[in-house]
Amino acid sequence: MNWLFALPVFFISLLAVLFFMGSNKHAGGLIRQTALLQLLLIILTAGIALFSSSLLRRFFYSPQLMFTLWLLFWFLLLILAIRILAYFVFDFLVVKKQRIRYPKLVKEVVVFVLYIVGILLILNYYLNIRPTALWASSAVLTVVIGFALQDILGNLFSGIVLNFEDSFKLEDWLRIGDREGRVEQFGWRSFKIRTIDRELIVIPNQTAAKAEVLIYGSGRQPVCLKIGVGASYQDSPDRVGAAILKALESMPEIRREPPPEVQLADFADFALNYLVKFWIDDYARHNIIASEARRRIWYAFRRQGVEIPYPKRDVYIKPERSAEIPRQALAEVLQGNDVLREIEAEKFRDLLALAEYKVFGGAETIIREGDASDHFYHIYSGAVNVLKSGQVIARLGAGDFFGEISLVTGDKFNATVVADRESVIVLVSSAHFKQVIDMNKKMALKLSQVITRRQEEMRLFSEKNRRTDSAVLQKRSATLFKRILNYFATKK
Numbered sequence: 262m263n264w265l266f267a268l269p270v271f272f273i274s275l276l277a278v279l280f281f282m283g284s285n286k287h288a289g290g291l292i293r294q295t296a297l298l299q300l301l302l303i304i305l306t307a308g309i310a311l312f313s314s315s316l317l318r319r320f321f322y323s324p325q326l327m328f329t330l331w332l333l334f335w336f337l338l339l340i341l342a343i344r345i346l347a348y349f350v351f352d353f354l355v356v357k358k359q360r361i362r363y364p365k366l367v368k369e370v371v372v373f374v375l376y377i378v379g380i381l382l383i384l385n386y387y388l389n390i391r392p393t394a395l396w397a398s399s400a401v402l403t404v405v406i407g408f409a410l411q412d413i414l415g416n417l418f419s420g421i422v423l424n425f426e427d428s429f430k431l432e433d434w435l436r437i438g439d440r441e442g443r444v445e446q447f448g449w450r451s452f453k454i455r456t457i458d459r460e461l462i463v464i465p466n467q468t469a470a471k472a473e474v475l476i477y478g479s480g481r482q483p484v485c486l487k488i489g490v491g492a493s494y495q496d497s498p499d500r501v502g503a504a505i506l507k508a509l510e511s512m513p514e515i516r517r518e519p520p521p522e523v524q525l526a527d528f529a530d531f532a533l534n535y536l537v538k539f540w541i542d543d544y545a546r547h548n549i550i551a552s553e554a555r556r557r558i559w560y561a562f563r564r565q566g567v568e569i570p571y572p573k574r575d576v577y578i579k580p581e582r583s584a585e586i587p588r589q590a591l592a593e594v595l596q597g598n599d600v601l602r603e604i605e606a607e608k609f610r611d612l613l614a615l616a617e618y619k620v621f622g623g624a625e626t627i628i629r630e631g632d633a634s635d636h637f638y639h640i641y642s643g644a645v646n647v648l649k650s651g652q653v654i655a656r657l658g659a660g661d662f663f664g665e666i667s668l669v670t671g672d673k674f675n676a677t678v679v680a681d682r683e684s685v686i687v688l689v690s691s692a693h694f695k696q697v698i699d700m701n702k703k704m705a706l707k708l709s710q711v712i713t714r715r716q717e718e719m720r721l722f723s724e725k726n727r728r729t730d731s732a733v734l735q736k737r738s739a740t741l742f743k744r745i746l747n748y749f750a751t752k753k
Contacts, residue, residue: 491532499683643684
């Protein structure tokens with residue numbers, strides 16, 4: 262039997278094996294790519310075997326015909342071999358087994374190189390045409406073709422550089438100019454991005470290589486969204502910031518780490534402008550998430566009475582500004598003070614008329630260690646931290662007071678006080694205090710005890726290993742008691 266008949270038998274067997282494995286999704290993809298090639302090879306090899314057989318050789322044999330059939334056979338075999346190799350390397354091993362996504366252009370470049378090498382081998386060993394002679398004879402033609410294909414070649418090499426440089430990958434979200442979308446496919450000449458509106462845009466590789474590309478990522482790391490919010494000048498920044506963060510904390514699509522941020526961006530003509538930053542994982546939904554964040558902020562502002570202003574011109578006669586804290590409410594709060602409750606009712610009313618208040622935002626320094634002051638501070642609302650050497654040694658809330666040492670002795674502050682959050686502080690100057698108050702022994706004793714206790718807290722902070730000596734405390738309190746009486750004895 263002529264050995265050439267083994268060739269069609271081989272290709273028939275290969276086709277049958279792939280057909281019966283067609284239920285397997287891996288082999289099913291391969292048979293779809295190679296079935297037509299194998300049928301052609303079966304027909305071609307069967308014809309070569311018949312024409313070479315002793316029965317037909319004497320009637321139909323032609324050297325030119327056999328040469329053409331064999332040349333066609335080698336080219337078809339080259340295509341089949343490269344397709345099978347590329348499928349198992351890229352589609353089976355890389356994607357199915359290693360689960361690695363790769364740009365389509367990488368596979369196409371490798372297959373193209375294999376085709377060039379295979380064709381050169383066929384030309385060299387079957388047609389006896391050496392590649393060097395081929396290149397030399399076609400140098401002028403190459404130059405002409407190069408100029409004609411300048412843009413195509415530029416896009417090709419730009420695509421290769423983009424892929425091997427790993428600037429961006431499949432499924433990355435990016436913006437090029439005013440176009441924004443997710444990368445779906447890399448090609449020889451261009452790549453495709455799918456916009457949020459499901460529009461497919463084809464962008465030349467050279468455009469991406471030359472332009473500034475903003476890459477949002479593909480879920481490998483969180484993406485920051487920024488939205489602008491305006492609020493009235495009448496609403497304090499701390500209050501507005503707290504309302505915004507409260508509105509965002511219940512949104513499940515916003516990451517808790519990094520936490521959302523609210524920044525005061527600008528003092529505009531009609532509003533305080535805030536920049537709200539938060540991080541998300543799914544950038545494909547960034548418009549929906551940003552819209553939901555704005556919606557929740559609007560409702561939060563509406564509930565808390567925060568005004569979102571718009572450009573306007575109001576002409577009015579400005580009335581005298583009334584106190585935002587009613588005097589009655591202020592009197593009730595100050596009467597709960599351990600020191601001020603000892604003041605006679607008539608004197609207390611006189612002192613209340615001279616009291617003032619100030620609003621401090623979170624992290625603002627109210628008094629600094631070593632500074633001289635002549636005010637007594639009472640916390641109307643909010644909270645403050647007392648710091649010594651940069652460490653918090655006490656936290657005071659509404660109803661607490663500080664600054665009493667400067668009020669009754671004139672000493673400098675021995676600690677720094679910083680607002681923990683937005684706080685309203687009532688101030689009474691020592692000059693008004695001395696002018697109105699007749700210092701009695703009961704009040705002086707109360708002040709001396711408070712001051713002594715706080716001074717001891719300061720000392721214990723510096724000397725943590727020393728025990729408190731009650732006799733020393735009593736002596737210090739007595740000395741301070743005399744100083745307070747002597748200080749107020751100079752009242753004019």
